Amino acid sequence: AQTVTQSQPEMSVQEAETVTLSCTYDTSENNYYLFWYKQPPSRQMILVIRQEAYKQQNATENRFSVNFQKAAKSFSLKISDSQLGDTAMYFCAFIKDNAGNMLTFGGGTRLMVKP
């Protein structure tokens, strides 16, 4: 079974600053995908970024980038130039490759962006 751990229950950052959210996972699989989802207050969960485990290059999406360390089973999210709209719960999630269908989520990190 896979487990995903987010060790930072809450974080805060000043607007325009950079923040990094941590995620570690445990699996015996070699092929898998990792995701960061954002869940704003009272709004639905949306995908922020995804990473294929077989790709060495770290994924980036505009102000969002990841640091994927496969050997260490670490998958952190960096948010650059933080905006007030980035305030949300952030969930790290894991799924096996090859028709895997069950996302395994971490417990989440609540991020507050301060003006």
Add this chain to the structure above:
Amino acid sequence: DTGVSQDPRHKITKRGQNVTFRCDPISEHNRLYWYRQTLGQGPEFLTYFQNEAQLEKSRLLSDRFSAERPKGSFSTLEIQRTEQGDSAMYLCASSSGTSGGITDTQYFGPGTRLTVL
């Protein structure tokens, strides 16, 4: 494309009553998932459909829970004899089910928040 929709958004019920939730996936998505999210926690997988076939169920899905996806379109999740421990957000997600064994991205609906009194 209107995204995943869920109905109702909120449901308050008394212990022992039955409730049913509906999920409409993104058009032409053939995979549909149900998750449960308790306050302050990450979502937990409940069950998964490929078209109309229910292919996987979590041990969290007790015999009081039943899910269906007739005709491979919308899905319903029914909870019978609700208990206070059933209070949670019930999330639905869908994915396109791309071929070749490539895992595809799940898109989530807004959820149904259930409160059992």
